[in-house]
Amino acid sequence: MTDSAVTRRPVTQAESRRASRGWWDAGADEYQAEHGEFLGVADFVWCPEGVREADAGLLGPVAGARVLEVGCGAAPCARWLRSQGADVVAVDLSAGMLRHAARLNAVSGIHPPLVQADAGDLPFADRAFDVACTAFGAVPFVADSGRVMREVHRVLRPGGRWVFSVTHPMRWIFLDDPGEGGLVAVHSYFDRRPYVEQDEDGRPTYVEQHRTLGDRIRELVAAGFVLQDLVEPEWPDGHEKEWGQWSPLRGRLFPGTAIFVARKPD
Numbered sequence: 001m002t003d004s005a006v007t008r009r010p011v012t013q014a015e016s017r018r019a020s021r022g023w024w025d026a027g028a029d030e031y032q033a034e035h036g037e038f039l040g041v042a043d044f045v046w047c048p049e050g051v052r053e054a055d056a057g058l059l060g061p062v063a064g065a066r067v068l069e070v071g072c073g074a075a076p077c078a079r080w081l082r083s084q085g086a087d088v089v090a091v092d093l094s095a096g097m098l099r100h101a102a103r104l105n106a107v108s109g110i111h112p113p114l115v116q117a118d119a120g121d122l123p124f125a126d127r128a129f130d131v132a133c134t135a136f137g138a139v140p141f142v143a144d145s146g147r148v149m150r151e152v153h154r155v156l157r158p159g160g161r162w163v164f165s166v167t168h169p170m171r172w173i174f175l176d177d178p179g180e181g182g183l184v185a186v187h188s189y190f191d192r193r194p195y196v197e198q199d200e201d202g203r204p205t206y207v208e209q210h211r212t213l214g215d216r217i218r219e220l221v222a223a224g225f226v227l228q229d230l231v232e233p234e235w236p237d238g239h240e241k242e243w244g245q246w247s248p249l250r251g252r253l254f255p256g257t258a259i260f261v262a263r264k265p266d
């Protein structure tokens with residue numbers, strides 16, 4: 001990828017969706033090879049800092065609950081949820097990622113249903129779920145994340161919980177560098193134009209969206225949610241594993257992940 005193929009510019013929802021499908025389909029094998037072991041086969045890891053749902057309990061009790069996972073990737077979280085007695089459905093946009101999900105369902109013998117769909121257009125009835133969640137799925141990749149918030153709100157029952165993790169918005173001001181180069185502020189936190197990689201014809205091939213903390217909270221509130229918590233996991237002592245731009249060096253200085261815990265009012 002040359003520098004000229006990387007830019008920040010507005011993209012439409014359709015461009016963003018097309019780029020995400022292509023990128024996650026093409027990159028599914030590489031993503032699994034790089035991160036599959038850390039994520040596990042039936043485990044719910046919220047972030048590169050290694051916070052596990054088994055310890056954090058952000059979703060509340062899940063046994064017997066109807067749970068929706070959006071942007072499930074290879075669906076380790078959905079399999080963990082099922083192993084805990086949840087009635088879970090796992091959704092992803094990418095056939096390539098769902099191929100890994102189906103393979104690991106077969107390997108583990110744990111079979112959450114897998115559905116290919118866009119998080120902004122969920123093929124489920126109103127109030128169909130008690131809980132919705134995602135670990136870094138869908139939300140950072142959609143141009144209209146407000147629409148995802150509204151869709152999740154629609155499919156949750158009153159009193160239902162919506163928990164999602166994303167890259168912490170303050171990371172936007174730094175280069176994606178796990179080393180010293182990633183400690184220097186170079187971009188404006190307030191620049192909402194997405195990070196775009198594009199091909200020689202200028203078509204986006206990878207798009208990642210930025211929202212400030214305030215933007216995320218406003219989108220949740222506008223969709224009808226009440227924010228209950230914003231978890232900013234600290235880098236644990238002894239955790240030396242890097243994940244892309246997440247590293248012990250940076251993690252000890254500032255947050256890398258934001259986990260939003262929201263509730264649909266009764």
Ligand SMILES: C[S@@+](CC[C@H](N)C(=O)[O-])C[C@H]1O[C@@H](n2cnc3c(N)ncnc32)[C@H](O)[C@@H]1O
Nearest residue numbers: 024071072073093094097118119135137138141
């Ligand atoms: C960083 S991966 C996270 C996957 C998984 N949660 C994990 O922890 O490994 C992001 C996932 O979001 C999915 N995704 C991107 N845009 C989406 C959309 N609009 N709707 C549903 N899934 C989407 C991608 O296909 C990919 O599987």
